[in-house]
Amino acid sequence: MISTLFLALLLGCGVDAPAPTAPTASAPTAAAKAPRTYAPVGLGSPATAEEIAAWDLDVSPSGEGLPAGSGTVSQGQALYAAQCMACHGVKGEGGVGPKLIGPDDAKTGFGDDPKIPKTMANWWPYATTAYDYIRRAMPQHAPGSLTPDQTYALTAYLLAENRVVGADFVADAKSLPAVKMPTTVKFVPDDRGSSTVVR
């Protein structure tokens, strides 16, 4: 519709781009050049083990960073109703927060239809990401308030509702990294390498 009008102006942009580097899985870079080197100037204080432990929250796909503890699907169900449902919906259909449960959602065609919800049933590549994220940021009105057992239970519940695991699943530091997510999407490194497409 818009394009049929005679008056579309066009801005063309020349770009002085650094030679695109081949995308690599480990470290995409914008420019291949030797980084500037810096000399230490002697500022900062040694970080104590306690300081590091208090803030070192991340959980890796291999399970590194997962604490002791465990949680079941039924424990998670009760916690979900009490602490998550208000924002994510009775059946995890979404509300203030995104949809969390969607075992019947399409498992293909994401690139053509941006409206397909992305849930643990069809999109999330790692179960550990759920633990990591719920622990750091949820429930949104009281972040950081969940115990490790509660976080495990909620993760177990969401995985079970998305039919990734069975109702008897117990989430802990061993079982979570072993969960095989049903995602049908293949995550690939950035392959654009030029300025002919837009981000």
Added chain:
Amino acid sequence: MSGGPQTSRRGLLGLAAGVVGAVAAGRAAIAEDPPPAALPAVPEDATRVLGGGVTPRSDRSPFESPAVSPTGHVSGTAFSPLQDFTGTITPTDVQFQRHHGGIAQIDPTRYKLLLHGLVERPLTFTLAELKRFPHVTRAHFLECAGNGRKAYREPTPELTPQFIDGQLSNVEWTGVPLGQLLAEAGLKPAARWLLVEGGDASVLMRSLPIEKALDDCLIAFASNGEALRPAHGYPVRLVVPGWEANISIKWLRRIEAVESPAMAKDETVRYTDALPGDLARQFSFVMDTKSIITSPSHPMQLTPGMWTISGLAWTGRGRITKVEVSTDGGASLGLRPSSSAPSLPRRRRGLCCLGAGTAPPPP
């Protein structure tokens, strides 16, 4: 390097939307908006009335009220009013905002940045210490990864530049090169990525490749000449030039050097790009070349006569070297801007240029 295929589709849409708006309005005279009734009266002749006294901070004229929109939410975007700006620097208080857990309030005297992981010396830095490092001042744009999405998916003639591409700001940052802090701690050779994390309610974490960290990232404590505002990460944020702004972590509190990425929610579930064929691009950090005409734009109304076309062009891939404007739907390009982008040499990957040109108004 110029021409149709390389032109941002989003920029084009924005452009078209703006012009459609202008034409739909026909030949009506440009509305000199009467000031809203609530505005204070100003003297008929300012040469005959003594002016006001100096105030601690000078506010805008009551006739000017650029504003981000929408407001009030804690998770989501507030768009910047691009159509209200001239030049390339975004006024501090109307930069776009995208939060995941609201705006954190942080006491600068208790602020601490932790740097640990694969380093020789895990360290913490106070705000005062960070400011003692040699620091640099550079202009860099920040753009949300999803900028332009609405105009791309649901284009309408009524979209203003604000809601087409308003998740974009360009300010002058002052901070310590991230490479300097890494030198302080002594990066181990095994370190390939940095986990960078905020001290806000979402404890937002992303994984940053080490090459970029050593290249041009800043630990910024000021913008446009003063301390950061809370909405932009006070007291300290990361600035990752040219990359999707989600990784420019606000309220930065922790950096951990690691071997492989964390696979955080915002680099797996979100901020990945679904492609046809059930592929999803991951770690697609660089923001591509885009442009937008900010004036004329909806809902401006044009009369016959001279009008100036102005807009912005920016890229995360290098430097804007040329901006061209076409008034015939792209059949020919060439109307070179009169005050052109190349005359504003900003740092590579840090620019957001103004391309101002003149063209006859649409008849």
